[in-house]
Amino acid sequence: MRQFPLEMHQVAPGRLVEWRLRSTTAPGAADRRASFNQDKHFTVAEESRADGDRVASWVAVTFEVDGVLDEPLLARALLGFVQRHEVLRCEFLRLAGEVSCAPLPAGELALDAVEVAAHGSAGRLGAFLSERFQRSIDTLSWPLFVMGAVVRPESSTVYLAFDHIVCDGMSMPVVAHQVLTAYEALVRGEEPELPPAPSYLDFADEQRRRYLSIDADDARLGYWKSFIERGGEFFPRCPLDLGVEPGRMYPIVNEASWLLDAAEAEVFEKVCRETGAKPFMGLLASVAVCLREAGGPGVYRGFMPVSERGREKWTDSVGWFVNTLPIEFDASPGKDFAQVVAGVGEGFREMMRHLDVPFVRAWELLAPEEFALRSWPYAVNFFSYIDMRRCPGAERHEEWRPTTHVWSATGNGTCSWFQRDADGLHMNSLYVDTPAARRTMDDFQEALRRTVQCVARTGGFRRPVGLTAPRRPEPDPRAARVRG
Structure with a gap:
């Protein structure tokens, strides 16, 4: 799926x-x-x-x-x-x-x-x-x-x-x-x-009872406040050049691509496990390095949606069980794959200690002027990962052939969702329809594909001398872009 x-x-x-x-x-x-x-x-x-x-x-x-x-x-x-x-x-x-x-x-x-x-x-x-x-x-x-x-x-x-x-x-x-x-x-x-x-x-109801009455001085907002103090803003900016004008919304490009085939994804997971990390941590480390090489900072700062279904009773319920939290880690030049992945793990564990604070409530209390806007104020760094093999009914996915589709009318930045399924690792991005964004997202997608394939083949970010460029996957009829 x-x-x-x-x-x-x-x-x-x-x-x-x-x-x-x-x-x-x-x-x-x-x-x-x-x-x-x-x-x-x-x-x-x-x-x-x-x-x-x-x-x-x-x-x-x-x-x-x-x-x-x-x-x-x-x-x-x-x-x-x-x-x-x-x-x-x-x-x-x-x-x-x-x-x-x-x-x-x-x-x-x-x-x-x-x-x-x-x-x-x-x-x-x-x-x-x-x-x-x-x-x-x-x-x-x-x-x-x-x-x-x-x-x-x-x-x-x-x-x-x-x-x-x-x-x-x-x-x-x-x-x-x-x-x-x-x-x-x-x-x-x-x-x-x-x-x-x-x-x-x-x-x-349970969430509102716990957080409706808090104010900006509540100790539970400490993680958010420290994130804001280090970065200077509530929303972590996407470092990619998307060619957008401040305050303007744009039509959306909806694009899908294949990063790793099934065999490569298995090897990539093995490499991650050998460093003590989960596959999404290796992927996020790869994203951070690609963003840095595209001109971004050495410290990765971004938003990450996290499922609130962790409590077992919500596993089979339908609803908006998603919280969004900031994550931060070091991806400076010179750090190898294991070092960056270790930083991802530390950042993720710290983030998860503050899962219960609702994103919308933190936004309202800590960035009230931006909360009055109808969208995030500018292009925001955003990373989402789902292993579809862990979802309810996954054992029947080959037979049922389920697929998920998302759509948004307009936007002012980019959002990327990564999915792992039985066929490999995939990427679906929604981003502004500008010439600069199309060029930038093409370059970023290719850089990320090369990076994760390099990790799968060599166990690290650096490609040894003599290693040919990773091959592109066979064309997938679903791997294309659609203008919104």
């Missing part, structure tokens, strides 16, 4: 059907508070809509069902999935200045099947779905997701796309696993058996 642009997904043509959610009763009272992440996301959507400058994003998952699709049973599986996760049944509202949500009762929901279109071209289908998600998903309107399938005589591609307010990227493997597990059970004539999935709204 990996993440790449939906427009590049080679979905075979077929008949499109969607299942649209409706309530058989009026919504109840909006008596649940949104999480810190949700509150900020909703507020930005409101403000941008008022100015006619829509800020929007979605995250989607697609997966395959072999054989003739039993559409009524898939509808039952989809409805059961929505009933199972309270956050998907929520409408978000601003009441008395606060963003609250009103969950609809699970038993008062129904699905209507709607024929959408029939497409005879696989090349246009991905673009059609991407455009449909953009038109259909609205942060300010319920429901906050789209569910459908491309139906063919011998197989079908199921898709679900969500506004970011109700889920994160790590929710996508959960979606695929639970919908397919329920569907397969129903096909066998059995009732689905799925593990408990506590409500994300309970997680949000």
Whole structure:
């Protein structure tokens, strides 16, 4: 399972059907508070809509069902999935200045099947779905997701796309696993058996109780304050030349590439383990060295999203279980791979000691002027890594062929997500559509590919004399860029 642009997904043509959610009763009272992440996301959507400058994003998952699709049973599986996760049944509202949500009762929901279109071209289908998600998903309107399938005589591609307010990227493997597990059970004539999935709204309540009342002098913000003092700013700047003007937002390029094939990724992991590090630490060390060689500082300073599902009870829940934290380590010239990786490990362990402090709350208290903005103030250094082989249902990924897709309307910087799966190590980047950014990201991507391949081949950053340049992977139809 990996993440790449939906427009590049080679979905075979077929008949499109969607299942649209409706309530058989009026919504109840909006008596649940949104999480810190949700509150900020909703507020930005409101403000941008008022100015006619829509800020929007979605995250989607697609997966395959072999054989003739039993559409009524898939509808039952989809409805059961929505009933199972309270956050998907929520409408978000601003009441008395606060963003609250009103969950609809699970038993008062129904699905209507709607024929959408029939497409005879696989090349246009991905673009059609991407455009449909953009038109259909609205942060300010319920429901906050789209569910459908491309139906063919011998197989079908199921898709679900969500506004970011109700889920994160790590929710996508959960979606695929639970919908397919329920569907397969129903096909066998059995009732689905799925593990408990506590409500994300309970997680949000717990988080707010702990951190809503803190102020800027709270000792729990000490890690953030020390990070700001050393760097001079709340947001760590991306050192790459992206050719952006201050205060301006740009269309987005969505680009995917292959860094290591399966065999190379295994060797890269072995090299990392031999230094006492995890593979993502070796990758982050490689990113830091490439940024430094592109003109960045010797000390890496960046943001890293971290899953808050660590407590076991949230493993099978859908929601925005992501905190963002700063990480810092030394990647100065002259340090070898083992030394830089050791610094990554120390920086990561220090970061994780402060996982509970919500990013949005720290942002609001420590950078109030920038918190009033609708986006991060400038291009920010950002690194994300997921090992898809550890996700729920990973043992069935080869059969189900799930993929994740993200989209954002505009931006002023770059974000890169790295995924490890059974096929290797991959990179998906969203960045501003400027000539400088295209050149810079091409160069950075190639430098990073050479660096991680060099680590896999030699155990370090330096390429011995006589070692030929690492080969490029075979072309992947999904490894391409798409203009937003």
